[in-house]
Amino acid sequence: MAHTPASHRDDALTVEARSDAQPGGWARLRRYLPILRWLPAYRREHLPGDFIAGMVLGVMAVPQSMAYALLANLPPQVGLYATLAPLLVYAVFGTSRTLSIGPVALVSLLTGTMIAQLAPPQSAQAMQLALLAALVVGVAQVALGAMRMGFVVNFLSHPVLSGFTSAAAVVIALSQVKNLFGIELPGSASPLADLGHVIARLPETNWVSLGMGVAAIVVIIFFHRRLGRALVHLGVSEFVAAQVARSGGLVVVLIGTLLTWLLRLDQTAQLRTVGHVPAGLPPFTMPVFDPSSLGAMAPVLVMLVVIGYVESVSIAKSFASRRREKIDADQELIALGMADVAASFTGGSPVSGSFSRSAVNFASGAATQLSSVFAAAVIAVALIFFTPMFYFLPETVLAASIVAAVLNLPDFETARQAWRYSKADLLTLVITLVGVLFVGVESGLLIGVASSLAVHLWVTSRPHVTIIGRVEDTETYKSVKRHKVKTCPHVTALRIDESLYFATAKVLEDTLIGVAVDNPALKYIVLDCSAVNRIDLSALTTLETVDNELRTMGVTLVLSAVKGPIHDSLLRAGFVARFGQDRIYLSTHEAMKALECT
């Protein structure tokens, strides 16, 4: 019965304290600039792996980043610009050794949605909006990271993320249908509206575009799913086979460009190509502040901050855990934010970690972020020397590579688990999915997050309450319905499986009064508080009211297993003095012993 008053904080494990430790001077610099940790300790044996991985990553990133620029309603070179500087900046600030930063599907989709509402696609104005978005998102992420607010992403539940990703894959694929069919639309509206327009204009289909696009999708999938395994069967090494399997995107780009150039398909078949891409390194750009656009952009910006980070940090974590490396979630926010800021000053657009490119980087043997530096060099070379080659790169091929990439996104496994494990989780998944598909990418995600919070509150507001009794000769008390337990007529021991807060206060009242009314012989109610993690003011008020009501009914309320921190608060509020310390027991067993019911 001895509750030693001690502060909540003292008692808490130092999980937060540990990450809150503020190292000084050089240590602090090393904390914020992880490159100071890995570069001085760089071992020569890592160089070949980093070099090969960097080359492969760079070659893969060139067409992919142009494709995602297209998805973001931006000119193709913006994708390249958004890859170069961010790769270098992340190498300095990032804590992951293999994460590859740049334009990715979800972030480009969000950027594209925002641009479609405010500017003509691929216009100078669209580019300005992208710069501004990258700056604001980057600054916000750096600020959140510096304030150690990385935890806010904890509020994005697994089912919400799963529903969002699956629906986004569908939205992204739909958005590329017009490019595959080679149909020019007046302006980009919602993906579903776009699809409607495409269907209405099906007779205008460019069959060369469609044929080349479908062929490209088939080739990429064939490379990815079959060719690698076939080569291994034929005796090719696993490493080479994996590189080949991932090169489908590059192969279709080369073949598509070659075919278009040789047959002049851009003129003979009106095939839309990437066209003129300015040669040279990324320009220095100044984002222009425009308060009226910023207001309209706000919801998407919030989402870019959160989704970009969640995607990036999850990918970083998943690869780090395979090599037992550690990711610092707050430093990752800073690193991603700096990469976004870098993109905004070099003609880019918002970025995030790319799963496919990080996987290639990892599989190709990258040991440190030096591979990103090599990849950046590849992109620089492409920008300086190879932009004329992009002239004949067909847009349908880029669309095909986007479609092939997002085919892996839909997540049926989480839905299946939710179906079996928890219908509440399934509900939030479905709400998010339907919201993103039919209401909109940003609103859908917000609806999903709100629904996951609402479902959690709803579940906690209807707590499980059970009468408990002693299990055999132990001091363990369990549900009378589930276990063979001892009880007595003059005492009812109750366990409420939820914190006592405003939403559960009424259940508490109804339960205690109900038990007293239903058992006229009852003298004592023992309320087992082992599952009560919080008692808020509403519940405390209810508890005092109910205690008075029970008293007039001749029933004495007794509390057991009250947690230390809660006991401290009750003490501070004077509740313990009013209620009586002698009615608060350390354990249910002690209470039952005292009430002669053991």
Next chain:
Amino acid sequence: MAHTPASHRDDALTVEARSDAQPGGWARLRRYLPILRWLPAYRREHLPGDFIAGMVLGVMAVPQSMAYALLANLPPQVGLYATLAPLLVYAVFGTSRTLSIGPVALVSLLTGTMIAQLAPPQSAQAMQLALLAALVVGVAQVALGAMRMGFVVNFLSHPVLSGFTSAAAVVIALSQVKNLFGIELPGSASPLADLGHVIARLPETNWVSLGMGVAAIVVIIFFHRRLGRALVHLGVSEFVAAQVARSGGLVVVLIGTLLTWLLRLDQTAQLRTVGHVPAGLPPFTMPVFDPSSLGAMAPVLVMLVVIGYVESVSIAKSFASRRREKIDADQELIALGMADVAASFTGGSPVSGSFSRSAVNFASGAATQLSSVFAAAVIAVALIFFTPMFYFLPETVLAASIVAAVLNLPDFETARQAWRYSKADLLTLVITLVGVLFVGVESGLLIGVASSLAVHLWVTSRPHVTIIGRVEDTETYKSVKRHKVKTCPHVTALRIDESLYFATAKVLEDTLIGVAVDNPALKYIVLDCSAVNRIDLSALTTLETVDNELRTMGVTLVLSAVKGPIHDSLLRAGFVARFGQDRIYLSTHEAMKALECT
């Protein structure tokens, strides 16, 4: 270790089941028409009490309801109409024997806010809006009651209600300043803007109006706070003294009206009076549906549904508990809804339970709802015979009675308790208060509710985690920081004081990995789940990931005291099979015994 699979529902106390019981036929009719319970059993000895209480209640309700009509930007007779039929209807459907229904301060304030945005005050259009509001609110309440959705009000926490009530008192008092000063404003904007206009026009003050208003406030307060006690000291009976103490409002109405009539103050001093009030019983009115207004009214309507009900049912409960009577929360929704519907068809406005009038009814000896029927008769008599007397009733006197009434509303006690007990609760109280005062009555309440939910989620997302050990020779395990307990180096027992859901999944991961990293000698972690009331899919995924990570670190994770319903879900999802039933123990003591740490 034997977890008998049993459904969650089986195990639950039948709190919900009890109120879900559906009686058939006559019993069901008696359930929905409580008058069938009390009227056939009416005892003659109750008649004098009911009669006197009804007379007192009726006489008090006449000026009060006109004052609240003024607050609601409606003509005075609407207040009388909104009292008559609702009193009768509540007598049929209500489960409280003493609750008095009609126009009240908060509901009239909300109605007035809504009308101010959509129609000129006291206009025919304003009356139409009030009818429509009463109908929609009433139908919604009846529907919610029939669906047993009374529990939704559980989400209005005590601090939010307290902050709302205090702020609303200020808003109501401010709204009456112009009437006290006798200043005519162009149109009603926000209360603060109104106050600004009044200050700007202070030179136009009608000193007769101000003098009479202030005098009326002083008289009412004197009657209420001093006269009663003084009379008791002089030997007058408690009952009579209490009646006199509450008659201040009536006295100032009579004196004010008399003075105005005798001195023709309406002409000699331009004193604004109630003016012409149509004689006769309430008219039959048809609310007109107007979709465009309904859209603009929607937020206020939601609030009227909720606030009207919360106020009504709390008052009903507080008086019922003094006499050990029972209030059925769902039937109360139906009764209040029917009263609102009745108001909408008889020229009224939205209603709720009145604390002051219910208190008078209770104190004057009402034993059943028959007193409400007598009170309704008094109002009918007033409407038929006495409306010409209201012509000279000064508005400043009605304003004074509103101000005097709301002076009791501000709730400092809850703020003081919150300050001592829980800063989180204090925060939501202050947010609600500031929101209502500076953002608006409806938005402020919404902000308050949202903040209380956010605070709760925030608190639960940062759970208390502690290492536990065995207390002496008991089977109780408590925090190592707070109690003298036994521990061993190869086992760490941890208790996490929160459900495992998406917002706490990361804490779970960080804690378990952190403990393993910090203790190289560690072989086992026992996770005491006695405070875990829910494991959602996000947390389950994290648990499996962490278990794999711990395994590769040579640490075995063991669960103890998993609650029955959660164990069932884990079993269903296949987690128990994958994790191993032999790693799940009935209690922490059993786990520690098995791991040889006791």
